Amino acid sequence: MIITRTPFRMSFFGGGTDYPAWYAEHGGAVLATSINKYCYITCRYLPPFFEHKHRIVHSLIENVQRIDEIKHPAVRAILGWAGCERGLEIHHDGDLPARSGLGSSSSFTVGMVHALATMEGRYASKEALAKDAIHIEQHVIGENVGSQDQVSAAYGGFNRIDFHRNGSFSTAPVILRPERLADFQNHLMLFFTGFSRIASEVAKSQIENFSKRENQLKRMREMVEEAILTLQDERLPITEIGKLMHEGWLCKRSLSDKVSTEAIDFLYEEALRAGASGGKIMGAGGGGFLLLVVKPELQAQVRERLSHLIHVPFQFEDSGSKVVLYQPNGLS
Structure with missing residues (x-):
């Protein structure tokens, strides 16, 4: 069993300039921090004693045979992207409600990607977690989301995050007494x-x-x-x-x-x-x-x-x- 804990984020300035439609032409920057409110993902391989192959517990309880039957859009997209073949049981718990402006969707995606990598015995760097989450949300799920939430969730801390025209990003901690x-x-x-x-x-x-x-x-x-x-x-x-x-x-x-x-x-x-x-x-x-x-x-x-x-x-x-x-x- 694996449990990941991923923080929500608070964005102070620059939001809007972190959308690819903007920074691909102009570049972008945000000032943001992660906060001590978290998304928890519990993940384990499901023993082969059940009628279902996958069990997903969030606001609903889903027992399904195939990934494409999963109703939770992020779980369905992430498992498909990862090519998961073994059955999984996944539980999601959050300290704050979803759809509230604190990056909960990206915290979920980062935490889920982190859990799957760990299940496979792979180390996932903060950079890899952020890049994979950005790719999944923007290209696999196809949502209109920026790129700052995934970076803050993966890296943590109070940072300036710059988004470059070539699609890359860089982070710098804000140094204060x-x-x-x-x-x-x-x-x-x-x-x-x-x-x-x-x-x-x-x-x-x-x-x-x-x-x-x-x-x-x-x-x-x-x-x-x-x-x-x-x-x-x-x-x-x-x-x-x-x-x-x-x-x-x-x-x-x-x-x-x-x-x-x-x-x-x-x-x-x-x-x-x-x-x-x-x-x-x-x-x-x-x-x-x-x-x-x-x-x-x-x-x-x-x-x-x-x-x-x-x-x-x-x-x-x-x-x-x-x-x-x-x-x-x-x-x-």
Whole structure:
């Protein structure tokens, strides 16, 4: 039995420039971190005593004979891509809900690819995990997804990720004094809006508008460098990041009318009135989690103003996808 643990991610700046339709021509960059909320994949070879060959446990329980009978699109695609011939039992558990803007789909794909490689006795590098997950999501499943989620899930950590015109990527950790990093984390608040959405559908509408939104996307990429310089300049208050995030949210919202809704706009305005200096909806938009930058002394009143939402405390993490249980022969 193998268990992998893969973190969800939080993207601060540059989202949108990580889509191949954009960076293949212009290049792209994002500023993102993984957080201590995880996707767990449990995988084992299924003993040959059952009527079914594969058992997949997620929001449904699937007992099937063939891979093409599997309803879960990512599991079906990954097993087909990997050419799995032996029967498998796969369980998925997550700390946060799917379709919420924290890269849960990519964390699943990275964790699943990691588990299968480990089952076969192969070491999978972080680079290989990210590249395989990008390929599976963009070309095998054919979803409208960017390339940052897979990199953050595989590598972990607080990074600048650059996407190059030739299709490659590079990562660089953001270097801050521990006290400054802690100060940044202490200014962040995460709330679940209760709205879920299909990220690929929201992203499709953004991609279709790329040619009309070049100025916004170029500005969103510039913010990556500005945010890093702001964080590294300890003379500047963290609230400056909030102001920059607010500008980024306005740019992102202009990419498509599916990025935000009246309900989301209302929640965001309420947060600003309660003391937030800025924020954004995570992921492609349309729902999911709301990230805010708030002075610690004002956070109680923001929680009060958004008391009907679920507040989710979190911390940055730097482990990336890892194998937390390795018992290849199924014995304890």
